[in-house]
Amino acid sequence: xxxxxxxSTPGEGxxxxxxxxxxxxxxxxxxxxxxxxxxxxxxxxxxxxxxIPPRERIILSGASAAVIGATWGAVIGxxxxxxxxxxxxxxxxxxxxxxxxxxxxxxxxDKLGGSKEWSSEAPxxxxxLSRILNSENSPVRKLSSEEYVSKMRGKQLMVDAExxxxxxxxxxxxxxxxxxxxxxxxxxxxN
Numbered sequence: 001x002x003x004x005x006x007x008s009t010p011g012e013g014x015x016x017x018x019x020x021x022x023x024x025x026x027x028x029x030x031x032x033x034x035x036x037x038x039x040x041x042x043x044x045x046x047x048x049x050x051x052i053p054p055r056e057r058i059i060l061s062g063a064s065a066a067v068i069g070a071t072w073g074a075v076i077g078x079x080x081x082x083x084x085x086x087x088x089x090x091x092x093x094x095x096x097x098x099x100x101x102x103x104x105x106x107x108x109x110d111k112l113g114g115s116k117e118w119s120s121e122a123p124x125x126x127x128x129l130s131r132i133l134n135s136e137n138s139p140v141r142k143l144s145s146e147e148y149v150s151k152m153r154g155k156q157l158m159v160d161a162e163x164x165x166x167x168x169x170x171x172x173x174x175x176x177x178x179x180x181x182x183x184x185x186x187x188x189x190x191n
Contacts, residue, residue: 036064054101058094065093103129 039060052060069089073081106129133142143151 035067036060039064039067054105057101058097061097062090062094065096066090106130 066086066089069085069087069092070082071085072089073083073085076085110130130142132138133140135141
């Protein structure tokens with residue numbers, strides 16, 4: 001830790017600079033940006049174009065996020081934030097990768113829905129996104145084409161009814177205006 005104290009004038013407060021300099025912070029940022037790549041190539045020995053299995057992606061993301069969290073914890077708050085950063089970022093990395101794997105598996109399953117890869121004994125499982133959208137507790141849900149057309153027809157009927165009411169109101173106001181003009185015309189002729 002570096003302490004630079006300025007004692008230039010006796011009445012002024014002390015200016016203290018603590019922590020690593022700009023160069024060291026830049027090195028931390030550089031290290032954080034290539035950590036996952038380093039882990040995938042060096043630790044797991046996967047080439048860049050090779051697909052990493054889902055379970056190992058969870059481990060890879062958790063480990064790299066934990067190292068980045070420890071690094072940032074040390075940069076921001078010193079040694080006392082190293083372990084909390086390690087744990088917090090590690091859990092976030094693992095959780096995020098689990099969610100991404102589930103979404104990816106759901107997308108693959110939706111693509112394979114009518115494929116021959118599924119056995120005739122077990123029906124294909126519904127993907128996570130489909131399960132969320134079809135849940136009775138979900139505020140949104142996936143509509144079939146028929147349901148969508150039905151909803152649009154209902155909305156079109158509502159709009160047509162509102163237009164009819166507005167046309168009736170326009171006709172009523174036009175008639176009232178003509179009656180008032182006719183009455184004013186009779187009054188002006190009598191004067």
